[in-house]
Amino acid sequence: xxxxxxxxxxxxxxxxxxxxxxxxxxxxxxxxxxxxxxxxxxxxxxxxxxxxxxxxxxxxxxxxxxxxxxxxxxxxxxxxxxxxxxxxxxxxxxxxxxxxxxxxxxxxxxxxxxxxxxxxxxxxxxxxxxxxxxxxxxxxxxxxxxxxxxxxxxxxxxxxxxxxxxxxxxxxxxxxxxxxxxxxxxxxxxxxxxxxxxxxxxxxxxxxxxxxxxxxxxxxxxxxxxxxxxxxxxxxxxxxxxxxxxxxxxxxxxxxxxxxxxxxxxxxxxxxxxxxxxxxxxxxxxxxxxxxxxxxxxxxxxxxxxxxxxxxxxxxxxxxxxxxxxxxxxxxxxxxxxxxxxxxxxxxxxxxxxxxxxxxxxxxxxxxxxxxxxxxxxxxxxxxxxxxxxxxxxxxxxxxxxxxxxxxxxxxxxxxxxxxxxxxxxxxxxxxxxxxxxxxxxxxxxxxxxxxxxxxxxxxxxxxxxxxxxxxxxxxxxxxxxxxxxxxxxxxxxxxxxxxxxxxxxxxxxxxxxxxx
Numbered sequence: 460x461x462x463x464x465x466x467x468x469x470x471x472x473x474x475x476x477x478x479x480x481x482x483x484x485x486x487x488x489x490x491x492x493x494x495x496x497x498x499x500x501x502x503x504x505x506x507x508x509x510x511x512x513x514x515x516x517x518x519x520x521x522x523x524x525x526x527x528x529x530x531x532x533x534x535x536x537x538x539x540x541x542x543x544x545x546x547x548x549x550x551x552x553x554x555x556x557x558x559x560x561x562x563x564x565x566x567x568x569x570x571x572x573x574x575x576x577x578x579x580x581x582x583x584x585x586x587x588x589x590x591x592x593x594x595x596x597x598x599x600x601x602x603x604x605x606x607x608x609x610x611x612x613x614x615x616x617x618x619x620x621x622x623x624x625x626x627x628x629x630x631x632x633x634x635x636x637x638x639x640x641x642x643x644x645x646x647x648x649x650x651x652x653x654x655x656x657x658x659x660x661x662x663x664x665x666x667x668x669x670x671x672x673x674x675x676x677x678x679x680x681x682x683x684x685x686x687x688x689x690x691x692x693x694x695x696x697x698x699x700x701x702x703x704x705x706x707x708x709x710x711x712x713x714x715x716x717x718x719x720x721x722x723x724x725x726x727x728x729x730x731x732x733x734x735x736x737x738x739x740x741x742x743x744x745x746x747x748x749x750x751x752x753x754x755x756x757x758x759x760x761x762x763x764x765x766x767x768x769x770x771x772x773x774x775x776x777x778x779x780x781x782x783x784x785x786x787x788x789x790x791x792x793x794x795x796x797x798x799x800x801x802x803x804x805x806x807x808x809x810x811x812x813x814x815x816x817x818x819x820x821x822x823x824x825x826x827x828x829x830x831x832x833x834x835x836x837x838x839x840x841x842x843x844x845x846x847x848x849x850x851x852x853x854x855x856x857x858x859x860x861x862x863x864x865x866x867x868x869x870x871x872x873x874x875x876x877x878x879x880x881x882x883x884x885x886x887x888x889x890x891x892x893x894x895x896x897x898x899x900x901x902x903x904x905x906x907x908x909x910x911x912x913x914x915x916x917x918x919x920x921x922x923x924x925x926x927x928x929x930x931x932x933x934x935x936x937x938x939x940x941x942x943x944x945x946x947x948x949x950x951x952x953x954x955x956x957x958x959x960x961x962x963x964x965x966x967x968x969x970x971x972x973x974x975x976x
Contacts, residue, residue, distance in 0.1 A: 467491060473545050476505055476555065492558060498951070499848035499928065502558040503542065507551055521552045527603050528554070528632050530596045536962050537588030539616065539628045559628065561618035564681070568612060572714065573681050577625075579750040582678055583743065584627035585615060589674065590739040592632055593667040606665050607632055610673035611654045612680060621918040652698040653686060657730055660699045668732040671739065675727025679707065682716055687728055703730060720749055791817050792912050795824065795897050800906035808903070810872045812858065812886050815897070823889040824897045825860060827872055831902035834910055840864030841963055842898075842915045845955070846925065849948055852939025854878040854932035856887060856925075857948040859955075860898065860915060863963050872898070873952060877941050878932025887929035891922040 470478045476493045483490035488508040495501045508521075525544035532540030544554035564581070567573070573581065592605035607614075607629065614630045650659055656672035659665055679687040687707035690697030707728050710716045723745050729735045736742050794817050804811065808828055814821040829837075843861040848854075860872040876883040890896055900911040917925075 471496075472505065472547060472553070473543075476503065478505065493555075495555075497849070497851070497947075499850045499931070504556045504558045505553055506556065507547075507553045521546070523598070525552075525554050527596050527598050527605065530598065531592055531605060531632055532557075533957055534596065534961070535588050535591035536626065536958075537584045537628055538591065538632060539630050540958070559616050559618045561616045563613050564615035564617060564627070564677075565612035567617060568681050568684055570684070572684050575717075576750075578678075578681055579746055580625065581615075581617065581627045582681065583746055583750070585610075585629060585674065585677075586739045586743045586746065588627075588629040589667075589670055590743065593670070593739060604667070605632055606667060607670050607673075608659070608665065609650055609654070610670050610677060611651050612677055615677075621920070652693075652695065655698070655702060656732070657702045658732060660695075660702055666732070667738065668735050671727050671735050671742070672729075672732070674739075674742070675724055675735075678724050678727065682720075682724070683710065683714060687724075717749060719745070723749075791815075791819070791822055791897065795822075795899050795912040796909050798826075798899055798909045800826070800828065800901050806903060806906055810860075810874050812874050812876060814886070814889070815899075821889060822897060823886050823893065824899050825858075825872060825874060826899045826901065828901045828903060828906070829870075831904065831910065833867075833870070834900045834902060836864065836867045837862040837870055837900075838911060838913070840867070842913065843959065843963055844915050844917060844921075845959065846921055846928075847948055847951055847955075848878075848924070848928040848931075849944050850931060850935060853941050853944040854928075854935040855941060855944035855948060856883065856928060856932075857945075857952060858890075859952065859959075861959060861963070863960070869956075869960060869963075871952075871956070873949075875941075875945050875948070878929055879935055879941075884929045884933055887925045887932075890917060891925035891929075894919070894922050 465481055467478045468480065472478060472493070475495060475497050477496055479492045479494070481489060482492050482504070488506050490504055490506045493503050493505045495503050522544070525541060529541040529544070532538050532542075539559065540557045542555045542557060544552070546552050572578075589607065589610070592607065595602040595604040597603075609631065610629075616628050616630060618626050618628065620626045652660075654673040654676045656665075656669040659669050659672075676687060679685070685708070688701045688705045690701040690705075707725060710721050723736075723742065727735055727742070736745075795815055798815060800806070801813075804826075806828070808830075810825060810827050812823065812825055815824050816822075841861075841863045843859075843863065845859045847857040847859065849857075854877070856876040856878050858874040858876060860874070862870040862872065876886055878884055878887060895914055895916045898913050898915060899909045900913075901908075902910050
């Protein structure tokens with residue numbers, strides 16, 4: 460029996476991306492899951508644009524649209540990031556996106572309406588992504604304002620972020636315009652009929668208010684699972700008539716949708732664009748007014764000792780011995796505070812990893828030297844960590860720690876671990892096992908003793924990868940130099956910094972001060 464196997468399976472694209480299974484297919488192209496072999500097998504999604512896009516005039520336009528989409532992904536965490544793009548040996552255009560494990564909004568609203576609290580959260584995320592696009596991206600000295608042209612639930616993916624929880628992201632910015640501009644027929648149309656604005660159905664020049672109409676259709680569906688208007692038949696002509704002439708169906712009173720929210724949705728669905736909200740910012744302001752924001756304050760951690768049962772009350776001697784043992788055992792923080800700056804390390808602003816001995820065994824720590832004033836400025840800010848692994852040309856881990864305060868800005872603490880060395884492997888395994896690490900701060904003019912200690916937590920997925928990367932480094936037989944690997948990772952860090960800062964700035968006012976990527 461013959462098996463039809465996808466010829467792209469296992470293919471190495473651009474000498475970097477190893478393709479795996481096909482995960483999606485539509486009018487705009489095919490999407491594959493792949494691994495980035497340059498960055499340690501990080502999973503990515505690769506979209507090949509449809510064959511209909513190919514002609515001699517396409518390359519410049521494709522490069523422009525892909526670059527603008529990539530810049531937009533760096534600007535907003537609510538837009539799926541485009542990481543790379545190119546044209547393969549068959550002259551087929553492709554672009555590389557972050558791979559997101561989540562569900563589409565289409566699946567979420569298929570069976571029941573969203574609860575109002577969840578609606579407000581997701582609608583706000585979508586609006587923030589749209590606002591970033593509508594405001595524009597600077598490209599070659601020009602401000603390029605981006606219209607999506609195909610806003611619908613299947614182009615919204617919802618992922619679970621370890622930092623902020625549920626996050627909505629918008630897919631396929633710029634791609635509808637790319638396809639439409641290359642269409643050979645003068646009467647060509649690109650969009651999804653059920654969500655198209657009246658002016659889009661007419662083939663007019665579009666602006667941000669067309670996306671706002673599509674957003675209105677989608678918000679109605681999020682709140683009801685139904686469409687606000689339905690045609691007499693599903694043809695282009697049927698939908699044309701519906702979007703131009705039919706009034707939206709009123710909300711059912713059973714849904715208990717606030718009147719002001721109903722008014723907002725219907726204003727987005729106005730037939731004339733002059734009667735809709737003129738910017739997404741107007742919609743955001745209304746949503747924020749309607750949304751009841753929970754008061755969040757981080758309470759200090761209180762350790763409560765379990766009460767002994769009445770039937771097993773300890774004797775006075777036993778209780779005394781327990782108290783003496785507890786008093787005699789210093790905490791990890793106390794042990795760290797007694798640490799001094801190693802004599803073999805220069806007295807300068809550097810970051811390095813080491814172990815500290817404690818009653819619980821070896822504790823992985825980052826030792827950091829800064830000005831004393833800078834240390835004080837960072838104690839009340841946000842802590843963030845992320846890890847990047849490079850297997851080739853040399854197994855190297857970039858351990859990124861960021862200290863951020865709204866007043867003093869970011870302080871980056873990058874640390875490189877050579878995973879071909881035994882020490883690097885041990886530290887990587889220890890980070891995975893503990894799920895956290897301490898940061899020890901030393902002042903330039905007082906190196907004899909640690910000035911401050913703080914703890915940073917590592918999310919479970921990163922712990923799993925740290926173990927895997929340490930094992931990979933141990934088996935690695937490449938002969939490249941550590942410095943060449945550090946150079947590549949340093950470049951990746953510079954690309955990541957704006958994205959990390961966007962993420963931090965989006966959550967600093969609502970979440971705790973310990974964040975992991």
